[in-house]
Structures are given as structure tokens and as C-alpha cells.
Amino acid sequence: MEKPKIIFIGTPEFAVPTLEKLHQTYGISLVVTVPDKAQGRGLKLMPSAVKQKAVELGIPISQPESLKSEEFIKILSDIKPDIIVVLAFRILPEEVYTLSKLGTFNIHASLLPAYRGAAPINWAIINGEKKTGLTSFLLEKKVDTGSILLTKEFEIPEGFTAGDLHDALMPLSADLAVETCELLLSGNYQLIPQDDSKASKAPKIFPEDCKIDWSLPANQVRNFIHGTSPIPGAWTIWDDKRLKIFRAKVTDYKEGIAGFFIIENSQFIVFCGEDAIIIEELQPEGRKPMKIKDFLNGYKGEKQGIFD
Numbered sequence: 632m633e634k635p636k637i638i639f640i641g642t643p644e645f646a647v648p649t650l651e652k653l654h655q656t657y658g659i660s661l662v663v664t665v666p667d668k669a670q671g672r673g674l675k676l677m678p679s680a681v682k683q684k685a686v687e688l689g690i691p692i693s694q695p696e697s698l699k700s701e702e703f704i705k706i707l708s709d710i711k712p713d714i715i716v717v718l719a720f721r722i723l724p725e726e727v728y729t730l731s732k733l734g735t736f737n738i739h740a741s742l743l744p745a746y747r748g749a750a751p752i753n754w755a756i757i758n759g760e761k762k763t764g765l766t767s768f769l770l771e772k773k774v775d776t777g778s779i780l781l782t783k784e785f786e787i788p789e790g791f792t793a794g795d796l797h798d799a800l801m802p803l804s805a806d807l808a809v810e811t812c813e814l815l816l817s818g819n820y821q822l823i824p825q826d827d828s829k830a831s832k833a834p835k836i837f838p839e840d841c842k843i844d845w846s847l848p849a850n851q852v853r854n855f856i857h858g859t860s861p862i863p864g865a866w867t868i869w870d871d872k873r874l875k876i877f878r879a880k881v882t883d884y885k886e887g888i889a890g891f892f893i894i895e896n897s898q899f900i901v902f903c904g905e906d907a908i909i910i911e912e913l914q915p916e917g918r919k920p921m922k923i924k925d926f927l928n929g930y931k932g933e934k935q936g937i938f939d
Contacts, residue, residue: 635713635816636660638731639690644680645801646718649738651684652805653716657812659690660710663720666694699724714815716808717770728770733815734780735770738804740797741833742766742782744825747775748833752800753793755833757858759850762786763796765804767811769822778822780814783807792860792878838863845890845938849881849906856908861920868939870932877920878912890938894930899923901938 639650640663653659662685667676678686685692695703698721707715707730715735717723728735741751743766748754755763764784771777783803787796814820841859843852843866856865860877867874867890887893887902894900899910914920 634658635733635812636710637812638663638707638710638712638715639681639718640664640715640720640723641681641718642679643719645740645797645804646681646720647684648801648805649716649718649808650681651688653808653812654688654690656809659685659688660712661693661706662690663693663695663707665721666696698727704730714812716812718804718808722774723770725772733818736767736780736811736815737770737775737777738807738811739766739768739775740800740804742784743768743775743779744827744830746831746833749835751833752796753833753836753858754831755787755858756791756793756796757854759854760787765800765807767807768825776825776827778824780811780820780822781807790857790878790880792857794861836863838866841865843867843876843938845901846904849903849908852903853879853881853908864914869936872916874916874938875914875920876910876912877914879908879910882907882909888937892936892938894927894934897924897927899927 635657637653637657637659638661639653639659641650642665650662662681664679664681667678670677682692693703693706704726707727712731713733715728715731717735717737739751741755742764746754762784764782766782767780769777769780785800785803836859841863843855845852856876856879859865864875864877882900884900884902884907887907889902889904892899892901900907901910911923912920913923913926
């Protein structure tokens with residue numbers, strides 16, 4: 632049997648294991664990713680993680696400025712793709728996703744229709760979910776609403792941050808992509824329409840949205856810290872500077888003003904609306920992230936106070 636012609640479209644590190652596994656299994660005809668971006672002090676042009684891997688694997692690459700350009704559409708249509716796989720990329724126009732013979736599918740990091748949007752991993756942790764997963768679905772005009780092909784569930788371990796969940800789902804995404812391609816190539820499948828009445832949203836989270844509300848119960852504060860860790864990072868104001876907190880655990884201190892902290896017995900405790908948290912990892916403004924032990928080893932400041 633002739634190998635299928637597959638186009639892979641993606642950008643960040645999360646998409647790299649999927650690209651590798653699909654190329655190993657089928658051979659990728661073309662990788663589409665974003666144009667190189669100027670980064671750092673020298674504004675050096677840097678390629679996406681997907682482009683770096685495609686170069687390493689020797690796969691042809693397209694980096695269109697416009698996804699609707701005639702030149703780009705022609706490049707894709709000339710390949711006559713059987714399948715287009717999309718992972719962590721911007722919204723595709725209909726002219727692109729309708730080019731594939733067997734289907735264009737996206738892999739979304741939630742069990743759709745839950746957590747439609749740009750930040751499903753973050754919101755699953757923020758909301759204290761015990762289970763999440765991945766969904767492969769056919770692209771349609773409305774974002775994250777297409778008919779479901781396959782799902783893969785994942786039990787979220789206690790204490791997981793968004794970063795931990797991101798890393799755990801990466802290899803599972805690669806497996807799901809191969810399984811979904813096998814399904815489309817077999818032609819033996821039944822599409823599952825999404826139930827819009829069960830949909831929830833997962834909008835992108837910006838740094839300005841990440842100030843910690845200490846009046847919330849400690850478990851919600853901990854979930855918010857973990858759900859925004861490491862990016863964009865939950866923060867509070869301490870001595871007129873921004874202090875980011877990346878990991879914490881709940882402790883059952885019963886009394887205390889919300890936002891009041893105590894440093895004692897090598898612990899950094901902060902009272903919440905109910906109970907308190909113990910900070911495990913943080914980043915003072917202008918410094919690198921560090922474990923609490925390393926922070927307290929060099930700390931000479933006040934042993935108690937209140938966060939703004």
C-alpha cells in the first residue's frame with residue numbers, strides 16, 4: 632500500500648513528539664509552521680520548535696505570512712494531502728482544512744466539549760479537575776466544535792501543575808495522532824457530534840489576570856497557583872514588587888487574615904479565606920525561580936507581614 636500524504640501543522644514544543652511519531656510512522660510530506668520570530672536583546676530570528684524538528688528530520692517546511700494566500704494554498708493542494716494534522720496552531724481558514732482527501736483533524740488538550748479555547752490545560756488545573764485528556768476531532772468553521780474521532784483520558788495526579796500536565800500529555804498526543812490517522816485511513820469509524828450543552832470555555836490567560844486572590848479558600852488558591860504555573864505565573868505584591876508563586880500545598884491553619892504570611896520552622900505560610908497554603912516554589916521579581924528551601928536560606932527580611 633502506498634504511504635499516505637500527510638501535512639502537519641503546528642508550532643510549539645507540545646507538537647514536537649507528535650510530528651516525530653507521525654513522520655516515523657507514515658512520513659510527513661510537509662510541515663507548516665509560523666514564520667521565524669525576532670527574540671531576545673539582539674532580536675535574532677528564532678524558528679518555532681516544530682520548525683527546528685522538521686529541519687532535523689529533513690521535512691519540507693512552509694511558513695506562510697497569510698494562511699489564505701494563493702501561493703500557500705497552491706503549495707498544499709499540489710501535495711494532494713490525504714490527511715492534514717493540526718496541533719497547537721492558529722485558526723485555519725476553510726480553504727486550507729477542506730483540501731485533505733480523508734479529513735483534517737486537530738488534537739485538543741481536553742475531553743471536548745469541555746474546555747474549548749486556548750488554555751484547556753490551565754483551566755483544568757485551576758478548576759480542580761481530577762480527569763482530563765485529549766480529543767481528536769475534524770475541523771469545522773467554529774473553533775473546537777467539530778465531530779469527535781477519538782479521545783484519550785488522563786487522570787490528573789495530586790499536586791500537578793499546568794506545566795506537569797502539559798508534559799504528561801505530549802507523548803499521549805503523539806499516540807492519539809497515529810491512532811486517528813489509522814482510523815481515517817481505514818474508513819471504518821463513526822463520528823461523534825459534540826454536545827454543545829456540555830461545553831465549557833478555556834480562554835487564554837494573561838499575566839494581568841494572575842494576581843492571587845487570598846480571600847479564596849486555600850484549595851482554590853493552590854489550584855490557581857498550579858493552574859498558571861509556570862506560565863504566565865500566579866503573583867502577589869510584596870514590598871511593592873511582584874512575587875510569583877509556582878507550587879504550594881494546603882495546610883489546615885484555621886485562623887488568620889487572608890494574605891497574611893508567617894515564615895517559621897523553614898516554612899513560608901500564607902493565610903487564605905479558609906485554611907492556608909505553604910509555598911514550595913517561588914520567584915522574587917528580578918530573580919530566577921527557586922525552591923522555598925533555597926529562598927529561605929538567603930532570606931533576611933521580615934518573618935511576618937501581609938501581601939497586597
